[in-house]
Amino acid sequence: MNPTSQHSELRNLPTRATWWLRRYWERFSNRFRKAPGPGAVDEPSGGARKANLKGRFCRNPFRQLDLEPNGAAFACCSSWLPTTMGNIKSQSLDEMWNGHAMQKVRESIYDGSFRYCRHDRCPVIMDGRLPSIEEAEQHPVYGEAVRERRTKIDNPPIFLNLVSDRSCNLFCPSCRTERIIHKEGPQYEQAAQLQQRLLEPYLDGGYEGEFELSITGSGDPFASRAYRELLYTLDGEQHPNMKVALQTNGVLLTPRNWERMKKLHNNVSTILISFDAATEETYNITRRGGHWATLLENCRRMGELRSKGEVKYMRFDFVAQADNFREMPAFVELSRELGADHAYFSKMLDWGTWPHAEYLEKCPWEPGHPSREAFMEMLRDPIFDDPFVILGNLNDYREEALAGR
Numbered sequence: 001m002n003p004t005s006q007h008s009e010l011r012n013l014p015t016r017a018t019w020w021l022r023r024y025w026e027r028f029s030n031r032f033r034k035a036p037g038p039g040a041v042d043e044p045s046g047g048a049r050k051a052n053l054k055g056r057f058c059r060n061p062f063r064q065l066d067l068e069p070n071g072a073a074f075a076c077c078s079s080w081l082p083t084t085m086g087n088i089k090s091q092s093l094d095e096m097w098n099g100h101a102m103q104k105v106r107e108s109i110y111d112g113s114f115r116y117c118r119h120d121r122c123p124v125i126m127d128g129r130l131p132s133i134e135e136a137e138q139h140p141v142y143g144e145a146v147r148e149r150r151t152k153i154d155n156p157p158i159f160l161n162l163v164s165d166r167s168c169n170l171f172c173p174s175c176r177t178e179r180i181i182h183k184e185g186p187q188y189e190q191a192a193q194l195q196q197r198l199l200e201p202y203l204d205g206g207y208e209g210e211f212e213l214s215i216t217g218s219g220d221p222f223a224s225r226a227y228r229e230l231l232y233t234l235d236g237e238q239h240p241n242m243k244v245a246l247q248t249n250g251v252l253l254t255p256r257n258w259e260r261m262k263k264l265h266n267n268v269s270t271i272l273i274s275f276d277a278a279t280e281e282t283y284n285i286t287r288r289g290g291h292w293a294t295l296l297e298n299c300r301r302m303g304e305l306r307s308k309g310e311v312k313y314m315r316f317d318f319v320a321q322a323d324n325f326r327e328m329p330a331f332v333e334l335s336r337e338l339g340a341d342h343a344y345f346s347k348m349l350d351w352g353t354w355p356h357a358e359y360l361e362k363c364p365w366e367p368g369h370p371s372r373e374a375f376m377e378m379l380r381d382p383i384f385d386d387p388f389v390i391l392g393n394l395n396d397y398r399e400e401a402l403a404g405r
C-alpha cells in the first residue's frame with residue numbers, strides 16, 4: 001500500500017463504519033424483497049452515468065438477437081440493453097427485428113443518445129470502444145441502411161446468441177442459488193423448441209448470408225442437453241456460412257466433448273472461457289461446482305490448439321468481485337501462460353442471487369466500500385496497460401485510480 005492510499009484509508013474510517021451500518025440496515029429491511037432474478041435490472045434504463053456518444057455507433061441492434069428462456073428476444077445482453085424486441089413464441093423474426101421497439105433503439109443510436117442502453121454497465125461504452133458511425137456506414141451487411149439512417153433494415157440478425165437454456169454444471173453464487181439442469185421435461189422441451197424456431201430459417205430455410213451462432217451466456221454449452229444436441233449434430237460443411245462462438249466455464253471442454261463436435265471445428269470462430277479466479281482457493285468460492293485442475297488442463301490443451309491455428313480466437317474471462325479482485329494481475333499472467341488472445345474483465349452485476357445490500361458488500365468499486373482503496377491500488381498495476389488486457393466496464397475505475405495517484 002502506498003502512502004497516499006494509507007491516508008485515504010484513514011480518512012475513510014468514519015465513512016466505513018457508516019457504510020457497514022447502512023448495508024446491514026438495508027440487508028435487514030430488504031430481506032423479503034423479491035429477487036429480480038438473473039439478468040434482471042434493478043435501476044431504470046440508462047443508469048446514472050451518461051456518456052456523450054454523438055457520432056458513435058453500436059452494431060448490436062443491427063446484427064444481434066439474444067434468445068432468452070421464455071422466448072423474449074433482445075438485441076444485446078439484456079443487462080446492458082433491457083428493452084425487449086418481442087417474443088419468438090408469438091411473433092415472427094421480422095415482426096420482432098423491425099418492430100417498433102427495435103426502430104426506436106436504432107433511432108437512439110443514430111441520434112447519439114443511446115437512451116435504451118445501460119451506460120453504466122455496457123463494457124463497450126465504458127471502455128470507449130464504440131466505432132464511429134462513418135465506420136458503420138462501410139459495413140457490407142448493414143452499411144447502406146446506416147448511410148440512409150433507416151430504422152427498418154433488410155438483413156436479418158446475423159449474430160444469434162442462444163441464452164435460452166440455463167442448464168449448467170456449475171452454480172456460481174453470483175449467477176444462481178442452485179444447480180440447474182434441464183435434461184428432460186417442459187423446460188428442456190421449451191429450450192429445444194425455441195432454438196429450433198429461431199434457427200430454422202438459417203439452417204433449413206436456404207439463408208446464404210454469413211451468420212454467427214453463439215452458445216451460451218446463460219448456462220454451459222456442454223452441460224445443456226439442448227445445446228449439446230445442436231453442437232454434436234450440426235455439420236459445419238453443410239453450413240459454411242455459419243460461425244460458432246462458444247462461451248463456457250471450460251470444465252466440460254474435455255478432449256472427448258471437443259471431439260464430439262468435430263464436424264463444427266472449422267466453424268468455431270471464438271472460445272470464451274470463464275475463470276473468475278487465478279487460484280484454486282478463490283475459484284472454489286466464485287465457481288461453485290467447478291474443478292480447477294480440469295479447467296487448467298482443458299485450457300492448456302485448447303491453448304496448444306490455438307497456437308497451431310486450430311482454434312482462431314480464445315479469451316479468458318474474469319468477473320470481478322470482493323472475493324477475487326486481488327487476483328486480477330495474476331489472472332493476466334495465467335491467461336497469457338495458457339495461450340489466450342486476451343484476458344477480459346468485467347464487474348459483477350446484481351443478478352438477484354443475494355439481497356441487494358449483500359451484493360453491494362461484494363462490490364469493492366462501490367464508494368465507501370472498505371476495500372475500495374485496495375481495489376483502486378490493484379488497478380494501478382501497469383500490467384493493465386497491456387493491450388492483451390480488456391478492462392471492459394472496469395475501465396472507468398482504472399482511469400479514476402490512475403488520476404488519483
Ligand SMILES: C[S@@+](CC[C@H](N)C(=O)[O-])C[C@H]1O[C@@H](n2cnc3c(N)ncnc32)[C@H](O)[C@@H]1O
Binds near residue numbers: 249273275348
Ligand atoms: C452465466 S455464465 C454462462 C456461460 C458459461 N457457463 C461460463 O461460465 O462462461 C456467463 C458469464 O457470466 C458471468 N457472471 C456470473 N455471474 C455474474 C454476475 N452476477 N454479473 C456479471 N457476470 C456474471 C460468468 O462469470 C461468466 O463469465
